[in-house]
Amino acid sequence: MLWTLAWRNVWRNRRRSVLTLATILLAVVLGLLMRSMQYGQYGAMIDSTVARTGHIQVHGEGYWDNKSIDRSISAAAATLSEIRGAAGVTDVVPRFESFALISFGDRTKPSGVIGTDPEVEDRYTALANRVVEGRYLESGERGVMLLRSLADYLGAGVGDEVVLLGGGYRGQTAADLLTVTAIFEYTMMDGMETGLAYVPLDAARELYATPPDQVTSLAVMLDDGDSIDPTATVLAGLLGDEYEVMTWRETSKEVVQQIQADSVGGIFMLAILYTVAGFGLLGTVLMSTMERRREFGVMNAVGLRKSRLAAVLFVETVLLVSVGVLLGLLLSVPIIMWFHANPIPISGELVEVFEQFNIPPYMPFAIDPGIFAAQGLVVLVMALIVASFPIVSIRRLHIMRAITGR
Amino acid sequence: MPCLLACLLAVGSGLRAQEVDARGIVRRANELARGLNSQTTASMTIERPDWSREMTMKSWSLGTDYYMILITAPARDKGQVFLKRENDMWNWVPRVQRSVKIPPSMMNQSWMGSDLTNNDLVRIDSLVIDYTQEIIGAETIEGYETYQIELIPLPEAPVVWGKVVLWIAKEDYFMLRAEYYDEDGELINRQSASDVKMMDDREIPTRMVMEDAKKPGHRTVMVTETANFSYEVEASFFSQQQMRNVR
């Protein structure tokens, strides 16, 4: 009975209710869109980080604190299949990273060297896209890819032979001649004093004179980003003490912190948005309460107890807001899903910035039930708060004054 | 009055004499250890908790300004040559048929994976020219009486040590022990020499051990197999050209 009364009351003043609904709707939709966009961005940042480092990384014990190739580990077939066999693991990317002097003619520059499986590397980090001259690396070849600024300094081009020289495994000298197959861009590294070069994994092993199958890190890819920690524990147990297992959150702490800082800002803005909407709602409710004083007075006079009257008003507000939230959700879902499937493309200079971070140049939208739940809840709480004002008003209602309008 | 003056003078000159002595001692010891005109063959063993590696080499030196080292074993490193000319060092790597001048970024890297750095090989005169030397005591090591000499770096000397302590044999100037401390007084490196033998026309310690005091089980052992001190060589021998030809 209460509910039907409340419902009919709501629709008696259709225009006002519709407008209030619209405010709630707007706040909910905007809030959801904003949050969805933010989460989408975070997701993109995480994806790009994980593409590089893997959800989980396996190294030799102590490698993270002291990145010496003497702490490299064996990625023998047995170990790899053990890791691949763990639940949730989709792939394992082996890499061998170290430093070397790269020399061409009479110029020499210290440079990072990353040995990787070209095809797998490209699958995850789109390395082939960065090639601006020449041809992308092929597995097993004795070739090297140079960073553009490194190649420019050395005066080396595609087809030239460069010398790589450095400290190898267990004190041996690392020395080799490799042919430049490609030059790639990575603008984030411009201006740094060291260069960067990619070689096929076996070429790296040969260069640094390591035992076969040696790697400095294994990037483990999972199918579900949510089960990282349990899988990491499983792997740690599986592999034993000579290995260390770290999640991407540990290896890329800055990304986690950036996301946190940004998220705080986002929540703050959301709070402002909802406060504004809340005030709007409050205004409407207060107005309506005031206007209907006569009506309340009459109802009270004919026998409707104040408490029930208050209850009706309460339900009215909650009902209205609930409808607003529901409609907002219903409206948002298709919009977000559409944007999720068709992200807004970025244009202009921003494209470069995105590509440097390995994020595809789109504004992504995330579908996360958490967003919907959280915001729906917030709005409902807001409704409850606002809805309690009329109750106070009712309690102070003086029948006679209300009816006679004084 | 005059006596006091005379006494002060005597003490003063005595002190000065002692300083001159200390530096002189260090200089002679340094020359003996590193800077003679010589041709030697040696083996070097790098020891680590998990592994060890041995290599053999042949070296030529002219004073403390020039030397050349040819690696003769193992196979993978055979034929590599290191050339020092004053403050610069070159490395010839036959595997790539290229010689590279060692840049500043590599100078502090270990030499051939040992506990020596490239810097250690190049800045040989450091102990003599970059420090003040003072005799602080005496000790007997391996049956030899030694001066214990404390070296404090000069204020503007480009060295990273806070202090170096040397034990040098009084009669023969063998540098039997060396300890390197950082500026907080923490021991970082320790070197000791032993196995004095007759080589060519003189006695020298033939075994040298370098230990990383902060990492137990990390050491490098150098054993001199043969030495020829009447080797005649010109500065022109120490050239980049020669690096490719030396055998």
Next chain:
Amino acid sequence: MLWHMAWRNVWRNRVRSLVIATAIAFGLVGGVFSYAFMMGLVNQAVRNAVRTELGSFQVHNPEYPADRDLRFMVDDTAALLTELRGLPGVVGASARIVGTAMLSSAEGTAAVRIAGVDAARDGDISNLAEELIEGQYLNPDERIPILISREMADDLEVKLKSRVVASVVSPSGEIVYGAFRVVGIFKTVDSLFDKSSVFVTREDLAELTGFADNTASEIIVRVEPRDAGDAVAARVVAAHPELLIRTWRDLSPQLQLAADFGSIFGLVFLAIILTALGFGIVNTMLMVVMERTREIGMLMALGMARARVFWMLLYETAFLSMVGGVAGLALSFVLLGYLGRTGINMQAWAEGFSAIGYDSMIYPETTVAFYFQVAGMVLVTAFLASIYPARRALKLLPAEAIRSDT
């Protein structure tokens, strides 16, 4: 006359007007604050970079930037400095010798950018002295002073008064070694800068590398106000085609991008809030029109032109909005005035902020012009919001209106 009526009408229902005005006020405070926060964040990052690291623009030999090779110098620096200091707006110009070096201690080695600065004049272009957390700035009376960052001090395990050794490749191609004593330790918000920059006196570095008098690797110029820097740089470009002139925008495009992005985002958010408020205003004014149906009908019956009715309602909406608007802006002004001085401590998220190069103490900032812009935006919103209710009013038939309840 119409204004007067409109104004009084606003206050006929005091409570309602106050409620919506309060909503507008709070909404504006929220929106303006968000904008100011973003601007404060972004401007601070730019200011820090310009004031500590980049200057307004820098002068180099065109071949220098590729590799910081000391061979490529700017000649005749004395004359150039005099010329630069004479340009309008220039508050400082100072020459430096800057090269790459290895810095060693007993415990470790690091690759650094070593800058030999003019200790007397460098403070005009860089506020590094203010970033010192220990010790003191370079004092030419000290023997061989060096300033390093807290991060570097920790990596090399050194402290004040420690000796470090720098090895540099001199212009003539030989490696030279020089000892320096740590006299000061600094910490800026840019950890990348901290990780790689060390500062010594020009005299010491020149002596070490054999740099001739009256030459330098770079000249940094600072212009106030900051925005005038581009014009001054352009003049120098015209006067010296043989030199490479780069503004802070050229040197750090990411910074420029962040600045642009920040202000756009702030404005968009403000627009969103105004839209939400707009709905509230529409709601309120509709109520007004509903309430005063009879009255409006009477006015029209008595001869008031529809147009005038329209405008009256428009003015009412405008006044209502401006009451809230002015209150909101005044409140913002006060709030931002206070926070602009004391700053907002984002300590809890400090790590995330400094990872991306921001300080954890944010000082929101706006310009006076901005307040006027917002006021304008409020008026526009009011105007748009008034259209629907006003049209509804106009559609009333006077005869019916008079007979209605209200």
